[in-house]
Amino acid sequence: MSPWLQNTIFGVLALLAVVSSLLVVTRKNPIYSALFLIVMFSTISGIFLLLDASFLGFMQLLVYAGAIMVLYIFVIMLINPREGDLPPEGGFTDKGVAAGIALIVFSLLAFAIGKSEVLAQLASSGPFPARPLPSPTHGEIAAFGLELFQRHLLVFELASILILVGIVGAVHLTLRRKAGAALPESSEDAPDDAGETRGRELIDV
DSSP states (O other), X not given: OOHHHHHHHHHHHHHHHHHHHHHHHHOSSHHHHHHHHHHHHHHHHHHHHHTTOHHHHXXXXXXXXXXXXXXXXXXXXXXXXXXXXXXXXXXXXXXXXXXXXXXXXXXXXHHHHHTSHHHHHHHSSSOOOOOOOOOTTTTOHHHHHHHHHHHSHHHHHHHHHHHHHHHHHHHHHHHHHHHHHHSOOOTTTSOOHHHHHHHHHHHHO
């Protein structure tokens, strides 16, 4: 792929990501916000694939744009929020506070980028220093798997044990709650057998 075409695709994906992010926070209908969030995650996945990070790209597409967003949409459809149930739109003060916070965050990001070495290299007369080319397997799933199971096997096993403990704890709490619900009522609420027997004797008499 030529550098011009790669830069063009990167610009289009970046523009789509920014526009879809703005549409996520400006739509009143939560279904539309979730759909635009899927578009944003998909464009981020395309940027990862464009940067030869295939594993991150596919994980972004499968986990975020796939599983998590489908879960969000199902929850929104089950709740079925109506327009009257939505909170009232904020006034001028709330919008001013939000705009002020956004301006502060933007200023901090601009300051951090201004102090980075990238702009210093751009401002210098010389070109960028040559960097070594990444290996052909850079960013591929096979290389990621080898790195994970060779150098970080202990961390992977500890993470799997932690997930297993969470699953066992959730099952235990669920079974304990069901067992508590199935217990008979307390002695105060239970009927008095002696009283019932005495009442039957009086009725028979």
